Amino acid sequence: MHKQIKMITAFFLTAAMTAGLAGCSSPSSDSTQTTQAGQPAQTNQADQTSQAPEESKSTDKVDITLAVWTSSSAAALEEAQNTFNNSQDKINFKVEIQADDYAQYLGAKTVANDLPDLFYLNPYSELKQYAKNGYLLDLSDQPFASKIYDSTKEGVSYDGKIYGYPSTVEYWGLFYNIDVFEQAGITELPTTFSQLEDACEKLKASGITPFAATYKDSWTCEQVFCALYAAAMQDRLPGWIDDMNAGNSTFTQEGVDKVFRFIDLMKENSGTNYMDSDASAGYNSFANGDAAMIFLGQFALRSARKVNQDIQLGMLPIPISDNPEESKIMCNTGVGIVVNPNGKHVQEALEVLEYITDNTDGVRNWTIIMLDDVGGAMPSIPVKMQNVVNEPFYQTASQYIADGKTMGKISNQLNSGAMEIIKGVVQGYFADMSSQEEILNQLDEQILKLAE
Amino acid sequence: MSSAFYKKNTRFYLALLIPAFCLYCLALIGPLFFGTVPSSFYDWNIIKAKRNFTGFENFAELIHDKQFLTSLFFTLKLGVVTVTLNNIIAFAISYFLNENVFAKGFTRSMFFMPNTIGGIMVAFIWCFLFTNVLPKIFSAAGLESMASISWFGSGSMAFITIVAAAVWTGSGFLMVLYLAGLQNISADILEAGEIDGCTGFKKVILLQLPLLMPTITINLFVSIAGAFKSFDIPYAMTGGGPAGVTNTIALNIYKDAFSTYNMGYACAKSVVLFFIVMAITCIQLRFTRKKEVQL
Incomplete structure (x- = not known):
């Protein structure tokens, strides 16, 4: 009897020791949701509304979130976000920098059917995979589609359609x-x-x-x-x-x-x-x-x-x-910015995307804020840079x-x-x-x- | 504690366990048996959003997976070396601290301090020591051959760096437990032994170690499980490199789950790891418990 108790204790203690690891995969406990992940459309809407009801009521603004991976350009992202928010009073645009492993964050969001309105994706195979599973909005008709260089299209296309905006070319x-x-x-x-x-x-x-x-x-x-x-x-x-x-x-x-x-x-x-x-x-x-x-x-x-x-x-x-x-x-193509077709405010998300892809001359737009510095990638649309153009390596x-x-x-x-x-x-x-x-x-x- | 007293209050003692046990079930047993274990039978890639039941296929694949076997072997090797070194060093330190040494409290906390630093920081400290400090010390001392050692350039050297960091940070905790154990040994017994001529090294082997068996049981248990889960120090020191030879199982599982998104396969590996650790700790508990002396 005593021995048995000891063995049982040993079993549970071992479980405690290893479960810390197993806990890593705890999103899998939502397995019922995952099996339905092929059709993410239905379950998502309720989540989206419950996410930020207070803010939108008090300001009458629609919240649009862009999830990005950690980068050294946090200050630039903040400037780019504020520039848009100051230019209009309909949308409250929020850039969310994921401090943790981005792949892990995105995996968990995908499993939970809770993808943000706009988010960064790795072009090519990852983006294609998401497009194939219906997680991405077809952006072929968006104004930017005719502006981006042909060489950058491959990374953000699937089945002949464009699913992402290639915001950088590394x-x-x-x-x-x-x-x-x-x-x-x-x-x-x-x-x-x-x-x-x-x-x-x-x-x-x-x-x-x-x-x-x-x-x-x-x-x-x-x-x-x-x-x-x-x-x-x-x-x-x-x-x-x-x-x-x-x-x-x-x-x-x-x-x-x-x-x-x-x-x-x-x-x-x-x-x-x-x-x-x-x-x-x-x-x-x-x-x-x-x-x-x-x-x-x-x-x-x-x-x-x-x-x-x-x-x-x-x-x-x-x-x-x-x-x-x-x-x-x-x-x-370093970053593909994609739109979640099941977000609550797809139209507003597209307006934000239009701001991101703007290349009007003389305007300090998203591209210039993000890329016009040493270490910045090349844009995929024609934009007149001011600082970095003078660097020999850039030329x-x-x-x-x-x-x-x-x-x-x-x-x-x-x-x-x-x-x-x-x-x-x-x-x-x-x-x-x-x-x-x-x-x-x-x-x-x-x-x-x-x-x- | 008399056993009659213990028996009378058994229910009360068990009731005290309930809150912790509930939390434990919620946070650990639940995800383990309703998440990890069932998922290990699926071919499940998180971004492909497909889950196909494949039975034991994941487990069958494991046997032929070179990376998994390499990491399993590496983890075993790391486990044996760090558990042994940690316990020997911790015991030695606590033995001397148990005697009347100068500034006892201060020395004790100095030895314990590395244990309070997070694994990632420990790794950075040791990386800095190995890549910047050691080569400079060696070349200042004229030992050019030692100064030119590439600590992260080969598997065996990288192994040494990980062991150094793991032992430095791990032995402090075990030391505290050994110290408590040593102080619990009744002075009467030791004195009686000394009168009978049992002194010096003999006293350690014949008296103190056998009386320390309960502590040794706990310490081995803690350090074995810790060694098998080791993740943070190898992750931050070598990232599993060079060429993946210092991947521990935990690191290998992590990469499978979150870099290649092979969640089902990673869960299968977790389950295997769970059984390995369970088997080893059960054997160890049986073995050391037998040696415990009842006074």
Whole structure:
């Protein structure tokens, strides 16, 4: 008897210890709701009304919420929100920054059929998935649809219709410190791989680390790999992505050696203990002039400029081979702003979206507030920027985008889940834990499984 | 406490448990048995909004899942090392603190303090030590080979960093329990032992440790369960890297549920983890309880 009590106690104590973990998945207790999630329309309305009845009564304004993921642009978001609220008295527009993991927030909201009026989504596979399940309003007839650049449409379209506003176009390349390059005597900018090798030698001779290491953060390895892989594939990329998503291709393609040759060059030229350096350490060493180049997206420049106000920033397209024509930059629609078709005030949400997509000259609109700064992404509609246009790196990037010398980001275009896989696998090559062949096999094995 | 007295009031004691038990059911047992366990039988991706009943398919897939097995093995390794080190270090510290040392109260709180710092902060502190402080100390001391160690560049080194942080923060709590246990041992027994010639190391092994068995039972239980759930320190120190070799099961489950949205599969992993921890703790409880001495 006594023994039994002990065993039962042990059982419950163990449950207590592990249930903390199991609790992570507690949204699943709403499982009945989830099974009906295919038709989110009916249950939602009541929730929406009960959400903010007091405020709307007292001010006679309609509340419209835009959920966004955490970013360093909180001040800009607030300005953009207030600009709209001051311009009219019908709608109370609220930007909700999700401090926690955005994917987790969105997952829980989706399960509970309680999506906000407007929200950020990752373009490509995630946005398509939401569109397919009827969570998004068809925006093909909205005024912005005719204004956005063609190259940005792919990321926000599903089945020929536009479901989101691509509010940013992020871009990746080799950003460099202009003064440091001059100091090392690099007069001609490297446009081919061998010129880049020479530049690295010159930098090292002047006691400067050529590349800022960020590889402790696996997402930086993933972004570098995606940019290099796209560069190595050139025009074969879109077809390859379709084949991979159908489960009929492999990462082992002609030219893939160039990807690993480039990573080897980075490893040799990133200083000692480069695996111990995370993104913020990398931003710092780049900003302080300890490292000459950083291979990441434009967002890295915001931190660099914050640390060092005087840093002069230039950009090199990725010199993957010895043919300068193959040097391009990687672009990716970074944010898709989408509308919840089951929100209570869809019409008002569309009015807010119209404000967000406004590109009238001479107006300090959403795009200028959000993007016109070092580290800001490119807009997807023609907007006259004022500050950032004077930066050399921005001029290079705009030129390449205008010339169409861009490539897509594979981790966003491959089936959902690919990014997480690439992060984990590719870091192994940076850390000298796996060979080129092993990396390619692991990628094939795990990513082709997503096609099932 | 006499057992007659205990028996008389059993009902009252059980009644005292009710409020805590209700909360426990609401917050833990409920979600576990009505959420996690049923969901583990479904193929359920949260953004695809589809839930297909697949029976034991998730569990069958687990056996072939290399990442899961790697993280399971890593968690076991981490568990064995941290549980052992935590308990040995905690016992050693409490043993010396139990003697008359200088500034006892202050020293005791110094050792306990790391336990009051959150896991993420602990990870940042140790990351800073490993990447900025240690290399500088080593190169100042002329030990270039030590200074050039890449602490996060290989699985084995990253493992050491996690163990260091986990032991630093974990042993303080166990120390307090050991200290309480040591102070509870009647001075008469120890004195009698000493008169019989049982002193020094012999006294620890033959007298103090056996009398500490109830505390050891609790401490092992707490540290084993803690080791299996370890999430915050590996998450903030290595993020599971390099290349996923320092993923603990908890981290692996988290990534499955919220990065690839595979909720059903993640629930199946949680259930497996639950049974593993239960099995280990049951064995441990049986084993250590047997060794407890009744006075």
